[in-house]
Amino acid sequence: xxxxxxxAVLDGASSPTERVAQAFRxxxxxxxxxxxxxxxxxxxxxxxxxxxxxxxxxGQTLPLAGLLVAVKDNxxxxxxxxxxxxxxxxxxxxxxxxxxxxxxEQGAVVLGKTNLDQFATGLVxxxxxxxxxxxxxxxxxxxxxxxxxxxxxxxxxxxxxxxxTDTAGSGRVPAxxxxxxxxxxxxxxxxxxxxxxxxxxxxxxxVFAADLGSAVTAAxxxxxxxxxxxxxxxxxxxxxxxxxxxxxxxxxxxEDLAPLCPEYLTAFGETVAAxxxxxxxxxxxxxxxxLAAARLxxxxxVVAERYAAVGEFLESAPAGADPTVxxxxxxxxxxxxxxxxxDLDALLRTKRDAAAVLAGCDALLLPTSTEHPTIAAVQADPxxxxxxxxxxxxxxxxxxxxxxxxxxxxxxxxxxFGVMFVVPAFGDQVAVDLSARLLGVDAPALVDGGVDLAVFxxxxxxxxxxxxxxxxxxxxxxxxxxxxxxxxxxxxxVPPKPGLVxxxxxxxxxxxxxxxxxxxxxxxxxxxxxxAPMALTSVELADGRTVxxxxxxxxxxxxxxxxxxxxxxx
Numbered sequence: 348x349x350x351x352x353x354x355a356v357l358d359g360a361s362s363p364t365e366r367v368a369q370a371f372r373x374x375x376x377x378x379x380x381x382x383x384x385x386x387x388x389x390x391x392x393x394x395x396x397x398x399x400x401x402x403x404x405x406g407q408t409l410p411l412a413g414l415l416v417a418v419k420d421n422x423x424x425x426x427x428x429x430x431x432x433x434x435x436x437x438x439x440x441x442x443x444x445x446x447x448x449x450x451x452e453q454g455a456v457v458l459g460k461t462n463l464d465q466f467a468t469g470l471v472x473x474x475x476x477x478x479x480x481x482x483x484x485x486x487x488x489x490x491x492x493x494x495x496x497x498x499x500x501x502x503x504x505x506x507x508x509x510x511x512t513d514t515a516g517s518g519r520v521p522a523x524x525x526x527x528x529x530x531x532x533x534x535x536x537x538x539x540x541x542x543x544x545x546x547x548x549x550x551x552x553x554v555f556a557a558d559l560g561s562a563v564t565a566a567x568x569x570x571x572x573x574x575x576x577x578x579x580x581x582x583x584x585x586x587x588x589x590x591x592x593x594x595x596x597x598x599x600x601x602e603d604l605a606p607l608c609p610e611y612l613t614a615f616g617e618t619v620a621a622x623x624x625x626x627x628x629x630x631x632x633x634x635x636x637x638l639a640a641a642r643l644x645x646x647x648x649v650v651a652e653r654y655a656a657v658g659e660f661l662e663s664a665p666a667g668a669d670p671t672v673x674x675x676x677x678x679x680x681x682x683x684x685x686x687x688x689x690d691l692d693a694l695l696r697t698k699r700d701a702a703a704v705l706a707g708c709d710a711l712l713l714p715t716s717t718e719h720p721t722i723a724a725v726q727a728d729p730x731x732x733x734x735x736x737x738x739x740x741x742x743x744x745x746x747x748x749x750x751x752x753x754x755x756x757x758x759x760x761x762x763x764f765g766v767m768f769v770v771p772a773f774g775d776q777v778a779v780d781l782s783a784r785l786l787g788v789d790a791p792a793l794v795d796g797g798v799d800l801a802v803f804x805x806x807x808x809x810x811x812x813x814x815x816x817x818x819x820x821x822x823x824x825x826x827x828x829x830x831x832x833x834x835x836x837x838x839x840x841v842p843p844k845p846g847l848v849x850x851x852x853x854x855x856x857x858x859x860x861x862x863x864x865x866x867x868x869x870x871x872x873x874x875x876x877x878x879a880p881m882a883l884t885s886v887e888l889a890d891g892r893t894v895x896x897x898x899x900x901x902x903x904x905x906x907x908x909x910x911x912x913x914x915x916x917x
Contacts, residue, residue: 367393383461414450416508424447432465435668440541444541458505470491480499490524498527512542512550520736522753533580535579546649548578548652559791567795570582582796597634606738611716615714622781622784625785630708638742643690648682714765716737798870800870810916823862827862829888832850846907882899882900
């Protein structure tokens with residue numbers, strides 16, 4: 348099998364129950380028992396699918412109707428045990444984790460709980476008493492971890508959505524190895540309520556899918572405030588809703604790419620060239636400070652959070668403890684408090700420095716991992732190989748950044764190679780848009796909210812003031828026309844711009860314009876800076892909507908040329 352096409356996309360099912368039947372046929376076909384820790388019975392999953400069908404028949408709109416979800420087994424699902432891949436740690440979950448519950452509310456169906464590197468400690472997928480999870484396209488290679496089973500379930504065509512976690516790269520490395528998409532949103536945007544902590548301040552709930560659109564659809568449903576989670580966050584009022592039309596993407600220096608194996612180094616260069624071919628400009632920057640910060644996650648005092656999570660439990664020496672995980676967590680007890688204070692200060696300084704390094708860039712493009720090792724190699728050298736694999740992922744949560752992991756240009760052998768678009772906190776939509784650009788697909792909207800703003804002149808795409816919309820991260824949503832209550836005039840301004848004036852129903856003509864979704868804070872910026880005689884007011888559109896739009900005062904058009912007959916400024 349060609350590795351890049353290893354995702355086994357099943358024929359479209361006509362109903363949720365048919366999708367369940369397909370999935371269980373696929374489970375039998377691939378014979379990968381190590382993917383699952385708890386696989387629900389087909390009877391129980393079918394019952395949930397029938398309930399979804401009944402909800403749809405009753406008129407409910409369910410964007411995820413019948414999609415099947417594989418949930419990493421450090422994430423609670425009510426009625427199923429949570430083990431975190433340690434049998435002695437198991438407890439019956441009384442409530443479903445809030446992020447997963449939101450998927451179920453919108454029609455998704457949980458298949459079961461998947462294998463992982465024990466206590467989400469590792470990037471390899473081999474540190475589990477339930478077995479090493481094998482790569483979907485080469486059983487000799489690791490699947491990547493710690494979210495190994497969820498990624499493999501998607502790549503094998505069993506699940507539509509895989510739910511993972513990501514502290515050091517666990518929602519991204521497995522995506523890279525399987526040629527699928529992994530979304531690691533900004534910290535707190537998807538609540539970790541109901542997740543067994545690894546490093547509680549740096550944990551994320553993540554999404555795997557075979558394509559960007561499916562991943563974003565699931566992630567959008569999962570976002571939102573969770574009052575029971577003290578680390579829950581919401582999109583801020585100034586959140587960017589789109590990447591600019593001519594983005595600038597930072598790329599690392601060649602010396603920063605020294606950890607890459609030769610085939611990955613070549614593939615990264617080809618991926619950069621493919622991105623540039625879409626019109627993206629690249630800028631080489633020094634990311635050595637970021638890579639140094641990444642080492643603090645395991646080599647610094649921050650690792651103490653892992654001991655705080657499960658250290659006392661592992662000190663009881665449970666029989667199912669993975670020895671590598673146990674040794675890492677035991678070592679996390681050692682750092683003194685003053686070292687943690689120093690490391691936290693170092694992270695804040697690195698975060699400041701990173702902002703300076705990436706100033707003027709919309710995102711940073713990085714390889715997701717350094718290599719794709721075999722299971723045998725990892726078993727022979729479990730610490731060093733795992734450490735190398737996190738070279739480019741470990742710093743992300745430490746520095747409060749988001750990342751979207753997508754397939755890059757395959758290696759010369761045709762194997763998957765993954766890259767990440769890394770952005771500052773709340774720049775998630777920009778990373779999604781750039782990922783879509785690289786993949787050659789339409790960019791799905793991740794961020795809900797904002798205000799629709801209609802423009803009719805100098806802020807149209809290609810016009811001299813359009814840059815002001817890009818500066819605030821506005822997102823184009825479509826072309827529109829007004830009702831016939833409006834007239835358009837050419838104003839004597841610099842730069843030239845039109846004035847839209849409402850005269851009344853039937854006293855004007857439909858005027859063409861464009862609508863952009865703008866951040867709420869961006870709308871305030873526009874209003875505060877608006878020069879006379881321009882104004883923002885409600886504008887009636889021919890499709891029945893009323894949106895905020897640009898207009899001008901009536902006295903401003905006295906003596907101006909009436910261009911209504913033109914139908915629009917362009």
